[in-house]
Amino acid sequence: MRGASRSRLRGFCSLRTLARASRGGLLALALVVVAFGCRRTRVVARGRAQAATSRASGASGASGASGASGASGATSASSARTGAFLAVPRAAAPPRIDGELDEVSWSDASARTGPFVGADGVQVRPYSDARLLWHEGTLDLALYAADQDLRPASDVFVVVLAANGKRATLRFGPRGLLPVAELEGAESGALAAGAKVGVDLDGTVDDASDDDEEWVVEASLPLAPLGLRGAAGEALTIAIERCDTPKGAPTVCGRSGTPERPRSLRLR
Numbered sequence: 134m135r136g137a138s139r140s141r142l143r144g145f146c147s148l149r150t151l152a153r154a155s156r157g158g159l160l161a162l163a164l165v166v167v168a169f170g171c172r173r174t175r176v177v178a179r180g181r182a183q184a185a186t187s188r189a190s191g192a193s194g195a196s197g198a199s200g201a202s203g204a205s206g207a208t209s210a211s212s213a214r215t216g217a218f219l220a221v222p223r224a225a226a227p228p229r230i231d232g233e234l235d236e237v238s239w240s241d242a243s244a245r246t247g248p249f250v251g252a253d254g255v256q257v258r259p260y261s262d263a264r265l266l267w268h269e270g271t272l273d274l275a276l277y278a279a280d281q282d283l284r285p286a287s288d289v290f291v292v293v294l295a296a297n298g299k300r301a302t303l304r305f306g307p308r309g310l311l312p313v314a315e316l317e318g319a320e321s322g323a324l325a326a327g328a329k330v331g332v333d334l335d336g337t338v339d340d341a342s343d344d345d346e347e348w349v350v351e352a353s354l355p356l357a358p359l360g361l362r363g364a365a366g367e368a369l370t371i372a373i374e375r376c377d378t379p380k381g382a383p384t385v386c387g388r389s390g391t392p393e394r395p396r397s398l399r400l401r
């Protein structure tokens with residue numbers, strides 16, 4: 134409410150206003166007007182106090198562990214820096230699993246890991262990152278890899294998900310989900326069996342004569358194998374590593390979390 138309006142409402146509450154109105158024989162009307170004016174002022178004040186409280190809690194959330202409930206971009210950047218947990222938003226609608234991240238939830242509302250980093254904490258090249266959403270019973274995952282030279286035999290994301298003492302390891306390459314090794318356990322096999330995976334490539338595979346651009350994995354992963362219902366409030370952890378061998382250069386790996394020190398996720 135603007136300052137002038139607030140002044141008018143405060144004026145209704147003043148004794149001078151009451152006296153002026155009562156001189157005209159309008160005491161009853163004045164009481165009604167004063168009562169209305171004072172009540173309106175209190176309601177506005179309460180609303181303003183609530184708004185201030187909301188702003189304060191939003192500000193503290195952004196700097197604390199639960200900060201990912203704010204705008205996803207700022208939150209993700211903060212979480213990437215601090216290692217705080219990521220709040221994973223619910224997708225407005227289940228994404229179409231085709232490797233194209235053109236659903237509005239991916240761009241506007243997903244949790245983001247931020248750029249993958251090396252063991253020294255510095256961002257690695259080529260660039261990689263991940264985004265996360267969820268919908269009923271399912272974790273939605275988008276993996277982005279800038280890549281000069283697409284090589285399905287060696288290009289890989291390794292994703293480790295864990296909850297309730299259960300752990301699953303999945304590998305994704307430019308051609309989709311890679312076979313799960315028997316040693317990786319029943320949870321890995323169950324997640325892989327229920328996974329939907331789409332990949333989009335920009336480049337030529339196993340052809341070093343050109344410079345490729347990127348590859349993107351879009352996946353929906355069932356959470357039941359980790360003992361989760363896939364519902365708001367549930368928690369799990371994730372660690373993602375991506376390795377790449379640029380032309381004429383040694384293999385480089387970047388990550389967000391490690392199996393020993395994973396990122397904490399909470400579905401919200």
Ligand SMILES: [Ca+2]
Nearest residue numbers: 229230231233
């Ligand atoms: Ca899609």
Ligand SMILES: [Ca+2]
Nearest residue numbers: 282283284288
């Ligand atoms: Ca590559």
Ligand SMILES: [Ca+2]
Nearest residue numbers: 283337340345
């Ligand atoms: Ca190529």
